[in-house]
Amino acid sequence: MTAIPTAAAIDWARVRADFPLLQRTVHGKPLIYLDSANTAQKPAAVIDAVDDFYRLHNANVSRAVHTLGAEATESYEGARRKLATFLNVRADELVLCSGTTFAINLVAYSWALPRLKPGDAIVLTRMEHHANIVPWQIIAERTGAVIRVAELDDRGDIDLDALYALLTPEVKLLGVAHVSNVLGTVNPVRDICREARRRGIVTVIDGSQAAPHRALDVAAIGCDFYAITGHKMVGPTGTGALWARREHLQSMPPFLGGGEMIREVSFAGTVYNDPPHRFEAGTPNIAGFVGLGAAVDYLSSVGMAAIEAREKELLAHATEALSSIDGVRILGRAREKAAVVSFVVDGAHAHDLATLLDLEGVAVRSGQHCAHPLMRAFGVAATCRASFAFYNTHAEIDTFAAALVKVRRLLG
Template sequence: MSAIAAQAHAAPAAFDVARVRADFPLLARSVHGKPLVYLDNANTSQKPASVIATVDEHYRRHNANVSRAVHQLGEEATLAYEGARDKLARFVNAPRDELVLTSGTTQAINLVAYSYALPRLGPGDAILTTLMEHHANIVPWQLVAQRSGASVKFAPINERGELIVERYLEMLTPEVKLACVAHVSNVLGTVNPVREIARECARRGIPLLVDGSQAVPHRPVDVQALGCDFYAFTGHKMLGPTGTGALWARRSHLEAMPPFFGGGEMIRQVRVDGTTFADPPHKFEAGTPNIAGFVGLGAAVDYYETLDLDAIHAWEQQLLAHATARLRELPGLRLIGEAAEKEPVISFLLEGAQATDLATLLDLEGVAVRSGHHCAHPLMQHFGVPATLRASLAFYNTMEEVDAFVAALLKVRKLLL
């Protein structure tokens, strides 16, 4: 084991990973007769028992629709649902009336694409994004560009997987009506300088949207301090249930944006000659929401707030350093993305082995990793590869799991080569 890897074994004194792991029931199971090593956290996180119990209790004791009934169950469900909005708003330091509850980042970005961008775009206009984006921060812009006659521009990255910030800023030309960037890359783990980008966008009068899906689970996020205009994030990557997430947007934008979906709960009054809409954020929340999911997401925020977020970040950085050092010891391994500032996401390839074959065999050893293009085709094309293997860590992972992963990787590599 290298000196760097050995040094990484020392956990911060303030963080007790064994105690935390006891809160996550699924981590105790076996797969194919082997102890589970779950390293697919960028895809979805595991859920603490408190979140599972909260969702269960909601259905057992409080299940009713929200905002539509004066009976006791309806009031309880509404209080819990709106309470989740309050918790999420506090978690990212947003005013509650600027936080739209969505099914996740994809819906949040589509809301901005169709409600904010499309009415403002025309021939000759442009949207700026980057080559490292998830498809959710590319495809909606291509769709509205096709409808409006606008174009989508892609800022380049370097071979370390870092955004070339100077080039991004140079591309903020007058025809750009909206700029977009990932806070953290889901493939590379690269942390982008969002505050700097937001400051330069503001100087040019260009709104900035940030995809925060991979940032919120790993670092404290203050949307007001970042200085962006829109910030989207996903609940199931931050210990919450699937089908949950949020869009924060400046109040002035929300007030100027027309509704994206129409139906119940987003109206003030409906007449045969027209409709008046509810105030933001509710005018963007048509239909029955994922009530139990958001109640569970509120419990996920409660769980985070029992932990020291700085200690979490420090532990994850040690996991990242240890995993990176151990992987570098493997012959024929190519790391994809070696940015100076990263969150605990590692993409790589092994010479002579297909990523999907490796992932399939690793599963038989109890190790869950991701293989494929990770919804980032332009990024794969930049690096000249069809797919990568991705190991993504969370604060409940251990150094021993990293070592087990590397041992399994060495074992299955011998079977393929």
């Protein structure tokens, strides 16, 4: 039996060298990139795969019998198969799309809009990204359904008892982030989905912040829909996927109409293609999905268990370092947490902090992180967010902490 690699068993300096952008400088100082929750950097293998497609294989998919068309189609469908294996789902249940935002909108318009009615309810959590809030607000306005909100405790965990109490018979859909993009909270989505399923409630899981950082078994989670974003998992922008149970996909009408999503078209009517192609109208981001396939290969070669272990080490180091700085307050101390640290500094605005940190070569995100309701719950206008990936180092965290001390002094 092959041993599962641990963080200590991998040469992380060699892994880091796979990412060309991490070698650059900013304002004359080595770049310390701590914004991977926003978008991950790309290894050379992904960049090369995209370049190779355009140089040697560029053609449209599913529309030509010539060699280039066949190669493009195989590469595109090959990416679907790789991603399906990565998630432990069936390839014919995986809709390729531009990312989680599109995926959740697809569920909203194609599954929820035809089904919800006045008196129905949608339950969301306080920590959701706007991509898992705004589409449901639009659907609620159009159907007469209402939205209920599951609150968090002081640590940033979902109050599960309160959540389950909200799951009354009129609730038809529950939307939950697998991992919070602000707090790093890892939600017990398997338990949550089990409770929802017992009540006949459909579940939509936002997996954007989970897929890059931990091994996933979507089939075991037991949800109805699971959405991911490719650019957060070291793949190209404009890529992602929606997994859905086959029975849902077969019952859902198309979200967009056009080429590829049809079997036969006449002015008398149209016969739609089978899922998942029914939901993939038009020319897709072929090169992007070739790159996403390469990203899946890359993550798998490093090993998701090793990545998770490495990032837990980095999180512990960063949490200890920031906790030792006077005036710094970390938001979110969940029992299980991904490598994200959102923080505020007494007397300093988050944008000022991020601007001054950038002058030190440190890239952190500042603002409300597409999570306005969560910011309000914590009583802050904005935070800085340092988010770590397996290509970061302990030395970078030390430099970041030293820069934060320096910046805090400058701000008084």
